[in-house]
Amino acid sequence: MAFDYENYMKAMESFMLQMKSITDIRSSQFGGALKDICQFLRIGRIEICFCEVLSDGKKKEENIIHHFLDNGACEEKNEFTAKEITGEENTVYYKFYPIAGEPLWSEIEIDKISVLEKMLHSFYSLVRIMGAAEKMKFRDQQLPLWNLSYFTKLVEKQIEMGQIERYAACYFNIKRFSTVNQSIGRDNGTKVMLAFVKNLEDELTQEECVCRVSRDNFIIFFYKEKLDFIVEYLQGMDIFYDEKENKNVNIGATAGYYVVPDKDAVRTPNDLMDKIVSAVNMARNIAKAPYVFYNEAVMEKINNIKQVESDFRRALENEEFLVYYQPKVELKEYKLAGAEALCRWMKNGKIVPPDSFIPILEQGNSICQLDFYVLEHVCKDMRRWMKEGKEMVRISVNLSRRHLEDQDLLDHIFSIVDYYRIPHQYLEMELTETTTDVEFKDLKRIVSGLQSRGIHTSVDDFGVGYSSLNLIEEMSWNVLKVDKSFLPLKENGDTRKSVMFKHIIALAQNLGLECIAEGVENIEQVRILKENNCFLAQGFYFDRPLPAAEFEKRMQRVGEA
Numbered sequence: 001m002a003f004d005y006e007n008y009m010k011a012m013e014s015f016m017l018q019m020k021s022i023t024d025i026r027s028s029q030f031g032g033a034l035k036d037i038c039q040f041l042r043i044g045r046i047e048i049c050f051c052e053v054l055s056d057g058k059k060k061e062e063n064i065i066h067h068f069l070d071n072g073a074c075e076e077k078n079e080f081t082a083k084e085i086t087g088e089e090n091t092v093y094y095k096f097y098p099i100a101g102e103p104l105w106s107e108i109e110i111d112k113i114s115v116l117e118k119m120l121h122s123f124y125s126l127v128r129i130m131g132a133a134e135k136m137k138f139r140d141q142q143l144p145l146w147n148l149s150y151f152t153k154l155v156e157k158q159i160e161m162g163q164i165e166r167y168a169a170c171y172f173n174i175k176r177f178s179t180v181n182q183s184i185g186r187d188n189g190t191k192v193m194l195a196f197v198k199n200l201e202d203e204l205t206q207e208e209c210v211c212r213v214s215r216d217n218f219i220i221f222f223y224k225e226k227l228d229f230i231v232e233y234l235q236g237m238d239i240f241y242d243e244k245e246n247k248n249v250n251i252g253a254t255a256g257y258y259v260v261p262d263k264d265a266v267r268t269p270n271d272l273m274d275k276i277v278s279a280v281n282m283a284r285n286i287a288k289a290p291y292v293f294y295n296e297a298v299m300e301k302i303n304n305i306k307q308v309e310s311d312f313r314r315a316l317e318n319e320e321f322l323v324y325y326q327p328k329v330e331l332k333e334y335k336l337a338g339a340e341a342l343c344r345w346m347k348n349g350k351i352v353p354p355d356s357f358i359p360i361l362e363q364g365n366s367i368c369q370l371d372f373y374v375l376e377h378v379c380k381d382m383r384r385w386m387k388e389g390k391e392m393v394r395i396s397v398n399l400s401r402r403h404l405e406d407q408d409l410l411d412h413i414f415s416i417v418d419y420y421r422i423p424h425q426y427l428e429m430e431l432t433e434t435t436t437d438v439e440f441k442d443l444k445r446i447v448s449g450l451q452s453r454g455i456h457t458s459v460d461d462f463g464v465g466y467s468s469l470n471l472i473e474e475m476s477w478n479v480l481k482v483d484k485s486f487l488p489l490k491e492n493g494d495t496r497k498s499v500m501f502k503h504i505i506a507l508a509q510n511l512g513l514e515c516i517a518e519g520v521e522n523i524e525q526v527r528i529l530k531e532n533n534c535f536l537a538q539g540f541y542f543d544r545p546l547p548a549a550e551f552e553k554r555m556q557r558v559g560e561a
């Protein structure tokens with residue numbers, strides 16, 4: 001029978017037209033596209049088999065990867081098979097089975113089947129190339145790892161599927177990676193970093209990922225139930241870089257986590273990214289902790305800290321900080337005995353108390369600038385009072401512990417004090433207790449340096465730290481400021497407190513130290529002080545911290561009863 005070219009061309013054309021809109025060989029539409037041409041060529045089933053050549057040259061068994069038009073009734077023995085070699089030396093077989101009960105294929109039909117096979121193969125190759133290119137888009141450029149686009153894709157998919165609340169995410173940075181590189185070499189460093197991340201990747205499913213963002217920064221997107229495992233893993237693991245020599249290095253990370261609470265919390269991959277980046281920054285720069293979990297309170301804290309830090313420099317230049325003076329009172333004749341300089345921030349017309357900015361400035365060295373600023377303003381005020389002929393009292397200035405490591409601190413203090421020609425006996429520095437041995441040594445040096453040149457020193461908040469007794473034994477302070485927490489509220493009200501208070505004062509007196517009680521708020525406390533032979537007090541019962549102008553009026557009452 002003559003070959004029906006006309007219908008062959010029609011069937012081929014229909015196949016090619018339908019192929020134009022198909023992008024994946026696995027698509028179910030593909031079988032539909034093949035329908036006409038297969039019917040024409042009496043093909044009952046087509047199989048595509050893949051045979052992989054392994055790295056040792058052996059062949060992995062054939063796997064049917066796709067089959068089409070399977071109607072079950074085929075002449076299994078009389079198949080036509082074509083073999084194609086792919087770029088990676090792997091083999092792909094295309095197997096065509098005739099419809100059962102039909103006469104054998106003619107030569108010309110076999111010829112046309114092999115044309116069809118070539119077309120299928122070129123389509124298959126194209127799809128593979130496109131797949132590889134697509135995959136490249138999501139791979140890191142240097143290491144065999146996913147990249148940020150992959151994270152975005154996966155998160156988008158989970159958001160779309162309404163499953164984002166099953167997830168948590170983490171941004172991490174490998175701790176001291178440059179030191180690791182220096183100590184074991186860059187190549188080993190990279191090897192170790194890759195192994196650290198790959199071990200983690202092994203624990204994840206296809207719906208989770210670990211991605212490299214840049215150098216030693218990564219993101220993990222994972223199911224919530226793996227949280228404990230990941231937190232522990234990132235704290236540190238021994239990673240081998242030379243198995244034979246048994247050489248390893250401990251790798252750990254600083255991390256920021258976010259556990260998605262509900263669907264509405266994360267609407268885009270950026271929502272997730274912003275949160276884990278804030279958390280890791282908090283861990284690294286502010287909390288100085290191995291990890292931080294994101295929550296709104298953390299965010300507010302970061303914003304507040306950033307705000308204070310960025311406003312501080314400008315505020316200092318604009319002289320927005322004010323110095324207030326809280327009188328110290330002598331209890332025999334109720335005379336003004338001195339004052340403590342306390343700073344306030346006049347911010348946008350409102351007075352901000354020190355507790356809301358000093359702890360933040362104390363995390364860096366900004367507090368030192370502020371203390372010098374306060375000292376300078378105190379000296380300026382004192383110079384003016386001296387010029388006006390006022391009777392002088394001793395003014396104390398707070399010095400943060402942050403100054404202790406500053407080797408030039410004493411020079412700096414005396415340069416300010418001497419510039420304004422303030423007699424040293426009118427100044428006192430309040431210092432708090434220390435926590436480390438190094439600080440203790442520095443404190444000793446500073447206390448004796450101030451004293452040797454006539455500036456008074458006082459232990460502030462005495463009793464709340466850890467080294468109180470050592471501190472007064474080894475350094476010769478002038479004044480001991482008993483912290484307000486030791487002050488009994490009422491006579492016999494709190495016996496433990498009363499006993500401690502009594503003994504602290506006795507101790508100070510036996511050592512020849514002046515003793516002052518802070519935070520005195522009522523007349524009963526004044527009576528307790530007097531009964532215990534403490535005749536100096538500072539507190540709201542007498543005065544609140546006063547603006548300079550008001551304190552000056554108070555000064556004029558020096559000598560008054």
Ligand code: C2E
Pocket residue numbers: 326341342343353354355358367370371374398399400460461518519520521538539540541545
């Ligand atoms: P501090 O050195 O212990 O200062 C005493 C604090 O107790 C002051 O709080 C003062 O207003 C408060 N106070 C005084 N009398 C009473 C009272 O009767 N009852 C109660 N409840 N409180 C009383 P302020 O001014 O808010 O300062 C808080 C802390 O901020 C200071 O504690 C000090 O540690 C720090 N600070 C203030 N100014 C400076 C400064 O210029 N430099 C440094 N480094 N720290 C400063």
Ligand code: CA
Pocket residue numbers: 340398430460
């Ligand atoms: Ca103080």
Ligand code: CA
Pocket residue numbers: 460461481483518
């Ligand atoms: Ca104090």
